[in-house]
Amino acid sequence: MMTMISISYLDLTFLASLVFLLGLVLMLNGFQQTRQLWIASVRMIAQLLLMGVWLSWVFYADHWIWIALVSVVMLGFAGYEISKRQTYVFASNGSFKMGLLSLSMTALVVTIMVLTLVIQPEPWYKPQYAIPLLGMVLGNSMTAVGLGLDTLTKQAVQLKPQIEAQLALGKTAKQSIAFIREQSLHTALIPVINILVAAGIVSLPGMMTGQILAGADPMEAVKYQIMVMLLIVLSTASGVMIALHLGSKRLFDDRQRLVLDKLVKQK
Template identity: 40%
Template sequence: MTYLPLDLFDLSLAALLLIANGVISIWFRLGLERTLAISSLRMVVQLALVALALKVIFGLDNPLWTALFALFMTAAAAYEVFSRQERRVAGSLTLALGAGAPFLAGLIATMFAAVVVIGPDPWYAPRYVLPIFGMMLGNALAGTSLVLNAMTTGAETERAAIEARIALGATRFEALDTVLRRALTTGLMPILTAMATTGIVALPGMMTGQILAGVEPVEAAKYQVMILFLVAGSTGLAVVAAGLGSVLLLTDERHRLRLDRLTPK
């Protein structure tokens, strides 16, 4: 079985379904038509550029270019984390945490997959490393963003209780324990839900893509299971790092709650 290539006409036919979203926006006066058009165009341009870049990098098969592209992906992820925060700790440390947690978690999971699980030759083969790193980074990004938001929101909501615990001698980690545990649960819930519903409610994207490309369903399922395990692990690492880092950013060395560091609403 081989995959069926798509031409521009096929993509244009698929794009016709976007008209339904436009009609819904107009009918309910949502005002999303412009956003829908811009988002669709941006998605097409981004995917086209990424596809061309990956084609070149796959041909070069050079670890330096692979690493540079991974860093570019991380920079884009850092911007997304930074822009999604309703309120964040002012300064560059928030940006460093938002980028560092997903990057390190994604790097660890990708290296583990490439060196231990899959074992391509060479181990840094961009055809394997970059797609896996992208999936790890994207999911870790989502978890990190949720945790950072939950930490700032929880610290504001429970300010009185947190300061009371500190006044009674609790350390900053003890005082923010409830907020931290709730934030970690929030950050992990999407991947836990995805793992629980995969295969029953919906076929995941990677498995669907491999099947459409001609891979046997059993082999596609094996790869999907591996990816979900890796995603769960990398997301867990990123979520914990983001949560613990948030505790440090929201307090000082004297274990005082420092909500004055948050950007204004």
């Protein structure tokens, strides 16, 4: 059995310095978001190091309450990121609530399902399986839900005359916004379809690569990766549909009138 080669903090520092130098080159070539690139890189490093320390303690404690706490934090930050990625957000933290609800009803549910029915570790909430699976499913679902809601709200603002014309012709709120919901669903799911098409030929997905690097049997790594990809499809598609349903309803009042003052444009 192969053993995993350790990476030192000095190695990571070397790679981080290359990213810093890359930012300088990008700046000289007219890239306007160099500062954001650096900040995002530093944030990523800090978040992953913090998560590494926290997960090491959680794995050692091996108690369901700490695993539940990690899951709640992950869900909360995912809902927050969904709202931050939108041009227009629903007032009163509506976008955050929609994102959190859709992810809880999909990513959390399918993760628990696969832990209890497919992998069946003992106990079923074993952190070695529960936390990585939830993280991978959440990450992809979060991106898709954010894209779907962003497309829905932007199109509702831009196509307000067309929606109101449909309403004036006697169509219901659901019918008048159906074409926007279809476009939003398409936009949200295209990246997921692209990942599925490229997996195994153009790219080796992250979980499979990580397991192989850690010395796992390639065929076992492949089976786990197929399972994760199917979970992502289930969670992402279901989550987007739930979020779009909630968002579409929020755009209309009880009398089926388009009410865009519920949307707030983010700076």
